[in-house]
Amino acid sequence: MERLFHEAAAHSRVAVAHRNKCAFTFSISSTDYSAIQAGANLDAATRPRSSTKGPLDADDIPPSSSPLSPQQPPPRMAPPSFNPRSPVATSPLTRSAAGSPAPGRRPTTRPGPSPVPGGPHKDFSFLLRPEIYHPLPPSNIPAPFLLNQPAPDTPIDALVAGGHFRAAAIAATNALTSADIDPTDHVRIFGLLYTRLACLTLIDATALAAQEVKALEDLGSAFYLDEVTGEHLVPWELRVFNVRLQALGFADHRREVMSYFELAREGRLRLADAMARHDNSAKEMWRERIVDLGVRVAGALVEMDDVAAAAEHLASMPGEKLGMAKALLLLQMGDVDKARRCVSGEKDGEVVGRVVAALADMAEGEYGAALAKWEELKEMDLNDEMVGVNMAVCLLYVGRMQEGKVLLEDLVAAGRSSHTLLFNLTTMYELCTEKARTLKLQLAETVAARSGETLGGSEKTNADFKL
Amino acid sequence: MSHQRYPSTHDAVKEPHSVSLKVLRLSRPSLVTQFPLQPPLSATSVPSTGRRPPPIPASLAYDPRDLLRDGTLTDPPAVNPDPFILSPIVNLPPSFGSAYVGETFSCTLCASHDAFGSVVSSDEGDVSPPATHKTIRDVRIKAEMKTPGSGTVVTQLELIGPDSSPEDDKKGGVDLAPGATLQKIVNFDLKEEGNHVLAVTVSYYEATEVSGRTRTFRKLYQFICKASMIVRTKPGLLSATGTGKGRRWVLEAQLENCGEDVMQLERVVLDLAPGLGYTDCNWEASRSAKPVLRPGETEQVCFVVEEEGEDGKGVEEEEGRVVFGVLGVGWRGEMGNRGFLTTGKLGTRHVKPPASAVVKKIAA
Numbered sequence: 001m002e003r004l005f006h007e008a009a010a011h012s013r014v015a016v017a018h019r020n021k022c023a024f025t026f027s028i029s030s031t032d033y034s035a036i037q038a039g040a041n042l043d044a045a046t047r048p049r050s051s052t053k054g055p056l057d058a059d060d061i062p063p064s065s066s067p068l069s070p071q072q073p074p075p076r077m078a079p080p081s082f083n084p085r086s087p088v089a090t091s092p093l094t095r096s097a098a099g100s101p102a103p104g105r106r107p108t109t110r111p112g113p114s115p116v117p118g119g120p121h122k123d124f125s126f127l128l129r130p131e132i133y134h135p136l137p138p139s140n141i142p143a144p145f146l147l148n149q150p151a152p153d154t155p156i157d158a159l160v161a162g163g164h165f166r167a168a169a170i171a172a173t174n175a176l177t178s179a180d181i182d183p184t185d186h187v188r189i190f191g192l193l194y195t196r197l198a199c200l201t202l203i204d205a206t207a208l209a210a211q212e213v214k215a216l217e218d219l220g221s222a223f224y225l226d227e228v229t230g231e232h233l234v235p236w237e238l239r240v241f242n243v244r245l246q247a248l249g250f251a252d253h254r255r256e257v258m259s260y261f262e263l264a265r266e267g268r269l270r271l272a273d274a275m276a277r278h279d280n281s282a283k284e285m286w287r288e289r290i291v292d293l294g295v296r297v298a299g300a301l302v303e304m305d306d307v308a309a310a311a312e313h314l315a316s317m318p319g320e321k322l323g324m325a326k327a328l329l330l331l332q333m334g335d336v337d338k339a340r341r342c343v344s345g346e347k348d349g350e351v352v353g354r355v356v357a358a359l360a361d362m363a364e365g366e367y368g369a370a371l372a373k374w375e376e377l378k379e380m381d382l383n384d385e386m387v388g389v390n391m392a393v394c395l396l397y398v399g400r401m402q403e404g405k406v407l408l409e410d411l412v413a414a415g416r417s418s419h420t421l422l423f424n425l426t427t428m429y430e431l432c433t434e435k436a437r438t439l440k441l442q443l444a445e446t447v448a449a450r451s452g453e454t455l456g457g458s459e460k461t462n463a464d465f466k467l
Numbered sequence: 468m469s470h471q472r473y474p475s476t477h478d479a480v481k482e483p484h485s486v487s488l489k490v491l492r493l494s495r496p497s498l499v500t501q502f503p504l505q506p507p508l509s510a511t512s513v514p515s516t517g518r519r520p521p522p523i524p525a526s527l528a529y530d531p532r533d534l535l536r537d538g539t540l541t542d543p544p545a546v547n548p549d550p551f552i553l554s555p556i557v558n559l560p561p562s563f564g565s566a567y568v569g570e571t572f573s574c575t576l577c578a579s580h581d582a583f584g585s586v587v588s589s590d591e592g593d594v595s596p597p598a599t600h601k602t603i604r605d606v607r608i609k610a611e612m613k614t615p616g617s618g619t620v621v622t623q624l625e626l627i628g629p630d631s632s633p634e635d636d637k638k639g640g641v642d643l644a645p646g647a648t649l650q651k652i653v654n655f656d657l658k659e660e661g662n663h664v665l666a667v668t669v670s671y672y673e674a675t676e677v678s679g680r681t682r683t684f685r686k687l688y689q690f691i692c693k694a695s696m697i698v699r700t701k702p703g704l705l706s707a708t709g710t711g712k713g714r715r716w717v718l719e720a721q722l723e724n725c726g727e728d729v730m731q732l733e734r735v736v737l738d739l740a741p742g743l744g745y746t747d748c749n750w751e752a753s754r755s756a757k758p759v760l761r762p763g764e765t766e767q768v769c770f771v772v773e774e775e776g777e778d779g780k781g782v783e784e785e786e787g788r789v790v791f792g793v794l795g796v797g798w799r800g801e802m803g804n805r806g807f808l809t810t811g812k813l814g815t816r817h818v819k820p821p822a823s824a825v826v827k828k829i830a831a
Contacts, residue, residue, distance in 0.1 A: 363803025
């Protein structure tokens with residue numbers, strides 16, 4: 001039984017590695033603001049090249065300030081020599097050299113006005129090549145959903161509003177690759193591109209989106225800046241979205257975390273700018289965007305399977321509304337007691353606290369107790385899809401699957417159609433009979449018949465019904 | 468459910484059964500992930516300033532709004548923490564997953580009177596109307612687990628029903644109307660590595676208008692139970708405190724997560740032989756966070772074991788060995804899934820203190 005070990009050195013390496021993983025939660029310091037005094041262009045990407053030095057290697061960062069906390073205004077007058085090893089001081093490199101789409105690589109086959117050399121209009125025709133975009137055949141759509149397709153000339157806005165995301169993705173590509181789009185109309189091009197990529201993720205084609213997004217190459221490149229105003233030409237939403245898609249496309253989540261921090265750095269510069277101008281609306285917007293980025297960093301860490309670092313990161317953020325996120329993360333980690341404590345001081349206390357309490361019971365394996373809590377929540381007339389689905393799951397765990405199945409079918413009848421609802425219901429169908437396929441097809445028909453009035457997307461895939 | 472199953476031929480009759488058996492391993496339900504998207508999705512809209520609009524509902528794990536009868540949408544209560552990746556809605560286990568020593572294996576067994584006529588072995592098949600007017604009575608489920616070390620002996624599993632009480636054998640079986648299901652749940656503590664076989668026997672009485680017979684079938688579900696933690700221990704002698712007390716040892720242990728999932732260590736305890744006491748030197752003593760181990764990561768723990776009496780009185784010794792007792796490790800996996808295991812008996816060679824030369828030899 002007793003084995004001697006000689007791995008103390010190896011073990012301490014593990015511990016150090018773990019600490020480093022957490023270190024980047026503090027990895028952007030207030031010294032970034034020296035850029036303001038230096039009069040640097042707000043948008044110029046001033047971070048060091050990621051290939052040689054990343055947040056995980058950050059050893060020059062004071063661990064006192066939380067990078068994503070807008071509540072703590074940074075010192076406005078940090079002396080330029082505050083930290084000689086700060087990224088601003090050491091890296092004159094911008095990322096434009098290698099990553100940006102060079103003019104020579106742009107295809108010249110597309111019609112349209114050529115950009116005036118040195119002028120404000122940039123040519124984005126490299127995003128308009130048809131070979132970037134994948135076809136989206138309806139082969140994985142259950143037959144009932146193909147019966148009520150929108151008219152071919154429906155505007156994209158209406159397709160999106162109606163939940164026809166596959167049709168909207170196709171329409172966006174058609175618009176991008178049509179002959180009458182102006183390659184310098186960046187507002188329209190990036191709007192269409194965002195629609196295309198977002199719709200792909202909504203129809204379970206995230207893998208395609210991760211391939212197509214590569215066409216944008218490096219959004220941190222100076223090529224994407226307006227040469228006169230220095231504004232970034234790509235809308236903020238697309239820049240944020242691009243981060244995760246490129247991380248998936250290049251299978252590099254570490255880069256995702258770094259890119260969010262980079263955007264947050266720009267966000268803080270903008271915030272400081274808005275504060276100087278007393279522009280309250282912009283101030284509010286940038287604050288929310290910075291918090292949003294912070295939450296996304298936690299999400300990226302969860303995707304990297306590093307829940308401990310994600311929890312540490314979330315804990316470092318000021319948490320008015322983050323109690324639920326923190327509680328869910330702790331539940332995922334299995335720290336049930338801490339999860340319960342997380343939401344005790346919540347503003348939306350009542351409902352949030354009850355939901356976490358019920359989930360905590362499930363994590364303890366006390367499905368009967370959890371069921372009672374979900375029943376109470378349902379009695380509160382919330383009519384929440386989550387409460388119904390979770391209650392049905394608990395019913396299965398206590399041996400009352402038949403009741404759970406009826407509950408889920410009622411939710412479908414009430415117009416609900418989330419992936420989770422359909423997945424759980426079809427799983428119950430599989431448990432009830434050897435011929436679940438028949439029931440699944442019937443379910444697909446029911447959902448398709450209501451697709452005009454349901455709340456989610458109106459077109460489902462075969463995978464949603466486990467067909 | 469599992470990776471392989473062997474249909475058994477208890478019945479000489481080849482006619483398909485009217486009752487089907489389906490099983491689902493009940494690991495913890497999982498929180499559904501979501502990737503919230505910001506509007507506007509349309510090409511024509513201009514980026515707005517001011518407060519961030521809520522994300523597109525279709526990009527959330529579930530629609531938090533409620534559709535009222537007049538077609539308007541309610542304001543959702545702030546339960547779903549957008550834009551966070553985890554949402555509070557849960558999914559049933561999508562697959563069997565991995566089974567680990569130290570965990571409790573839970574499984575639901577569903578015997579159903581298949582409403583669509585006779586049962587065929589595949590999911591495919593045309594919808595045939597109920598072919599015969601069969602009545603299904605007295606449906607019983609029996610479950611057994613065969614473990615690697617048990618040889619031919621099998622463990623009878625207790626079946627748990629909706630009222631959470633064990634099935635009363637005398638009560639007999641249940642009659643199932645067409646489409647109805649008899650659902651039971653079994654739990655089993657996994658203690659051994661290797662091949663496990665869950666054997667489920669279903670028996671029922673099938674009556675037609677003219678005749679009736681009792682039928683039985685049995686299904687086997689095989690799965691492999693793996694180790695999720697490797698424990699390496701090392702005892703060492705400590706110098707006595709000088710207060711006239713007994714001998715002291717330090718017991719170190721490395722706990723390595725050799726499974727495929729993240730685990731959080733919950734507690735490490737020693738269950739010591741009489742006459743010994745211990746001091747915990749780990750996260751509870753330092754009031755630090757419970758360690759989280761990703762696959763392949765290791766945590767080192769340490770205890771000081773001390774003789775409570777003097778001169779080894781009351782300490783059990785076997786052939787020159789001081790036997791400490793056993794080390795118990797408890798952990799939580801995803802969504803709180805519990806695991807607990809104990810080591811075999813730990814101890815160290817008996818050494819008369821003070822004998823520093825011998826101590827070095829042991830440590831080397």
